[in-house]
Amino acid sequence: MKYLSLYCGKTMPALGLGTWQATEDVLEKALNLALNIGYRHLDTALLYDNEKIIGKVLNEWLSSDKINRNDLFVTTKLPPIAMYKEKVFNYFQKSLTNLNLSYVDLYLLHSPLGIKNVPQNKEDVVMDPNVNHLEIWKEMEKIYEKGLSKSIGVSNFNKEQIINILKNCKIQPSCLQLELHLYQQQKELVEFCKRNNIVVVAYCPLGSPGLKTYYEENNKKIEIPNLFENEAVKEMALKYKKSPAQILLRHAIDKGIGAIPKSSNENRLQENLDIFDFSLEEKDVIVLNGLDMGEKGSLTEWEPWGWL
Numbered sequence: 001m002k003y004l005s006l007y008c009g010k011t012m013p014a015l016g017l018g019t020w021q022a023t024e025d026v027l028e029k030a031l032n033l034a035l036n037i038g039y040r041h042l043d044t045a046l047l048y049d050n051e052k053i054i055g056k057v058l059n060e061w062l063s064s065d066k067i068n069r070n071d072l073f074v075t076t077k078l079p080p081i082a083m084y085k086e087k088v089f090n091y092f093q094k095s096l097t098n099l100n101l102s103y104v105d106l107y108l109l110h111s112p113l114g115i116k117n118v119p120q121n122k123e124d125v126v127m128d129p130n131v132n133h134l135e136i137w138k139e140m141e142k143i144y145e146k147g148l149s150k151s152i153g154v155s156n157f158n159k160e161q162i163i164n165i166l167k168n169c170k171i172q173p174s175c176l177q178l179e180l181h182l183y184q185q186q187k188e189l190v191e192f193c194k195r196n197n198i199v200v201v202a203y204c205p206l207g208s209p210g211l212k213t214y215y216e217e218n219n220k221k222i223e224i225p226n227l228f229e230n231e232a233v234k235e236m237a238l239k240y241k242k243s244p245a246q247i248l249l250r251h252a253i254d255k256g257i258g259a260i261p262k263s264s265n266e267n268r269l270q271e272n273l274d275i276f277d278f279s280l281e282e283k284d285v286i287v288l289n290g291l292d293m294g295e296k297g298s299l300t301e302w303e304p305w306g307w308l
């Protein structure tokens, strides 16, 4: 495993387990498998509606001394509905209680946007683009200072929004979690974060094949590119005797970026972890870097996906 050093002094395993779209029995089984084979970094969010099951599994592992709390790295996130200073701590506590933990390792603002109302369904959502990030960040700092989250950060924030926090904070963000994969490599933001000691963590590092189901469930017809079918990736998979997924993950990790692929499948969990026994040649890295499509490569739309 490779580790990334966070601004606040903690280290984060570069490869973690994503858990969006994983709930109940499937997640319980996957998480036990993942912990058994060595995953120690878990990514969740209040919105994924799976913190309780993660808390249950972690409690079983921690209370039977199968794992040491210091070796675990657990991330969760403040939902957009709580992007108001008076709501931050209450929502954080909900997550902490769900997770059955006395602290988390990283607490993120899930999105720069807020949701103004308490919507009953997606159609009712009223987005709030004018939430006060600085007020909210002060509440995040209090959580950090109380030792309830060992580091704090942001997700889906752009450069200007991060600069605003950097210029006005007491404790800077340790991490930016964002959509990052072969077709959207976020080169400028990654450079900016490096210069500012902010660790970047890639979500959708495999191109999120599960997004297709999500869009279908929401009656949207959106084509999701299949990164595993990219010719260069397929050729490299043959050359290195690795899978396309492993090539994609190694490409991100080699740049000092964290990655949190989600899987509920035993073989794929193992496959995604087995990326530390090879490295990509410089010429192949150049080819992969050249496949970036910038903003056009984005898979996600700015809509409240799963944000209720």
Ligand SMILES: NC(=O)c1ccc[n+]([C@@H]2O[C@H](COP(=O)([O-])OP(=O)(O)OC[C@H]3O[C@@H](n4cnc5c(N)ncnc54)[C@H](OP(=O)(O)O)[C@@H]3O)[C@@H](O)[C@H]2O)c1
Binding pocket: 017, 018, 019, 020, 021, 043, 044, 110, 155, 156, 177, 178, 202, 203, 204, 205, 206, 207, 208, 209, 210, 211, 243, 245, 246, 260, 261, 262, 263, 264, 265, 268, 269, 271, 272
């Ligand atoms: N901060 C945010 O706003 C945000 C947004 C999106 C996601 N995230 C986080 O990032 C995580 C990862 O993103 P994601 O889940 O959207 O996408 P992803 O990790 O790129 O892709 C996950 C999908 O790929 C499949 N898969 C996993 N390993 C595979 C392999 N080796 N070969 C072929 N298919 C494979 C999984 O299916 P199986 O389970 O069947 O293997 C699942 O459908 C999320 O789970 C979540 O924790 C954060």
